[in-house]
Amino acid sequence: MRFILILLFLSTSLLSIAQDSKLEVFKKDSLLIIKKNIDKGFQNDYILFIPKGTPINKKTVLLVEPNNTGKTSDSISVHEKYAIDLTTVSSVGNNVSKMLKIPLLVPIFPRPSSHPLIYTHALDRDVILEDSQELKRLDLQLLEMIKEAKNILTKFNIQVEDKIFMNGFSASATFTNRFAFIHPEKIKAIAIGGFNGELMLPEKEINQMKFNYPLGIHDFHHLFNKNFDINQFKSIPQFIYMGKLDDNDAVQFDDAYSDIERNLINSNLGNDVQNRYLKCQEIYKNNNVNATFVTYENVGHWTTSEMNLEVIKFFFNQMQAK
Numbered sequence: 625m626r627f628i629l630i631l632l633f634l635s636t637s638l639l640s641i642a643q644d645s646k647l648e649v650f651k652k653d654s655l656l657i658i659k660k661n662i663d664k665g666f667q668n669d670y671i672l673f674i675p676k677g678t679p680i681n682k683k684t685v686l687l688v689e690p691n692n693t694g695k696t697s698d699s700i701s702v703h704e705k706y707a708i709d710l711t712t713v714s715s716v717g718n719n720v721s722k723m724l725k726i727p728l729l730v731p732i733f734p735r736p737s738s739h740p741l742i743y744t745h746a747l748d749r750d751v752i753l754e755d756s757q758e759l760k761r762l763d764l765q766l767l768e769m770i771k772e773a774k775n776i777l778t779k780f781n782i783q784v785e786d787k788i789f790m791n792g793f794s795a796s797a798t799f800t801n802r803f804a805f806i807h808p809e810k811i812k813a814i815a816i817g818g819f820n821g822e823l824m825l826p827e828k829e830i831n832q833m834k835f836n837y838p839l840g841i842h843d844f845h846h847l848f849n850k851n852f853d854i855n856q857f858k859s860i861p862q863f864i865y866m867g868k869l870d871d872n873d874a875v876q877f878d879d880a881y882s883d884i885e886r887n888l889i890n891s892n893l894g895n896d897v898q899n900r901y902l903k904c905q906e907i908y909k910n911n912n913v914n915a916t917f918v919t920y921e922n923v924g925h926w927t928t929s930e931m932n933l934e935v936i937k938f939f940f941n942q943m944q945a946k
Contacts, residue, residue: 651676652676653673653674653675653676653712653722654673654674655671655672655673655674655708655711655712656671656672656673656674656776657669657670657671657704657732658670658671658672658769658772658773658776661772662757664768664771664772665764665765665767665768666765666766666768666769666772667757667758667760667765668731668732668733668734668758668765669700669704669731669732670729670730670731670732670769670773671707671708671711671728671729671730671731671732672727672728672729672773672776672777673711673712673718673721673727673728673729673730674727674777674780674782675721675722675725675726675727675728676722676725677725678725678726678727678782679725679782680780680781680782681781681783682783683783683784683785684725684726684727684782684783684784684785684943685726685784685785685787685788685789685812685939685942685943686726686727686728686729686770686773686774686777686784686785686788686789687717687720687721687724687726687727687728687729687788687789687790687791687939688728688729688730688766688770688788688789688790688791689710689715689716689717689728689729689730689790689791689792689796689800690730690731690733690745690747690766690792690795690796690799690800690803691703691706691707691710691730691731691732691733691745691796692706692710692745692792692793692794692795692796692799693706693707693735693745694706694794694795695735696735696736696737696740696879697735697736697737698734698736698737698738700732700734703732703733703734703735704732707730707731707732710730711728711730715793716791716793716815716817716927716931716932716935717730717791719932719935719936720789720791720932720935720936720939723936723940724936724939724940724943726789726943727773727777727782727784729769729770729773731762731765731766731769733745733762733765734758734759736759739759740879741878741879742754742759743795743879743880744759744762745795745796745799746795746798746799746802746874746880747762747763747798747799747802747803747838748838748880748881749836749837749838749882749885752837752847763802763803763806763807766803767807767810770788770810785812787809787810787811787812788810788811788812789811789812789813789814789815789939789942790803790804790811790813790814790815791814791815791816791935791939792814792815792816792817792819793816793817793818793927794817794818794819794872794925795874797816797817797818797819798816798819798820798822798838798874800814800816801814801816801819801823801824802824802837802838804857804860804862805824805826805841805844805852805857806848808853808856808857808859808860809853809856811860812860812861812942813860813861813862813863813938813939813942814860814861814862814863815862815863815864815865815935815938815939816862816863816864816865817864817865817866817867817927817931817935818866818867818870818872818925818926818927819866820872820873820874820875820880820897820900821866821870821873821894821896821897821898821899821900821901821904822874822875822889822893822900822904823864823904823908824837824838824839824840825839825840825841825904825907825908826840826841826852826854826857826858826907826908826911826913827840827841827907827911828840828841828842829842830888830892830893830907831891831892833888833891833892835888838885839885839888839889854911857913858911858912858913858914859914860914861914861915861916861938861942861945862913862914862915862916863915863916863918863934863935863938864905864908864915864916864917864918865917865918865919865920865931865934865935866897866898866901866918866919866920867919867920867922867923867924867925867926868898868919868920868921868922868923869922869923869924870897870898870923870924870925871897871898871924871925872897872924872925873897875889875890875895875900876895901919905917916938918934
């Protein structure tokens with residue numbers, strides 16, 4: 625598969641060239657790397673993938689998948705490489721984008737070794753509390769990236785809906801799950817898998833224990849200066865899946881959870897991935913969250929062609945829904 629790598633700096637002249645060549649560009653898969661723009665509210669680069677056959681002058685949906693390097697590094701080029709691989713190789717997001725002919729946005733968020741407890745790619749509590757320009761409120765940076773990407777797509781006569789699709793696996797699933805709590809009004813549908821069996825819960829307390837972000841919504845207003853919109857969140861169609869053999873458990877590691885968070889999870893939801901997953905399902909169902917839960921036999925912490933196809937079908941059905 626051949627990709628065009630375009631370094632797009634958003635100057636008027638380059639946008640003019642892109643617009644003039646729009647009919648040619650989408651005869652093949654196109655990959656744009658959009659440089660960070662502090663004035664526009666995002667301090668990191670992002671990738672915009674436009675698959676071959678993306679319709680022109682027809683309403684479609686933008687798919688967003690947070691990047692997940694799987695390790696820390698102070699070199700942004702390492703995270704960029706993994707983000708490009710996620711965007712272009714046979715990831716779930718790439719498969720959805722290519723099969724449904726919808727653009728895909730992947731941020732190039734850092735995950736620095738110099739700050740190993742700030743799990744940026746999972747949007748943990750440390751990220752929300754971080755003050756540094758590069759890492760501050762990655763959820764808000766992503767919203768500005770989405771806004772800018774919509775403007776760029778318009779230059780190519782690609783019109784996308786206001787609400788987005790979001791997809792994620794492992795840490796990026798956790799990011800997506802938490803992002804959906806913070807900004808439910810922005811999301812049309814989400815699909816997540818391989819998330820350690822641990823979901824953020826629409827509860828302030830479990831067993832009379834306070835569940836703060838990212839476990840629950842007890843201090844939601846304090847952190848985000850707004851109330852949690854339970855009705856918006858419950859209305860989001862969600863496809864949530866796990867492999868039956870998946871025992872990858874970030875809960876037990878310091879970069880993903882604090883000691884307080886870990887003890888709350890292990891004591892109230894379970895210290896086993898699969899049992900915890902069942903408990904989270906029960907809580908979502910009791911809260912009437914619009915989620916479909918699927919468990920795949922003989923699958924661990926990976927995806928299969930069957931799982932990819934189910935995610936594609938899920939998003940396809942949401943594209944048809946009014």
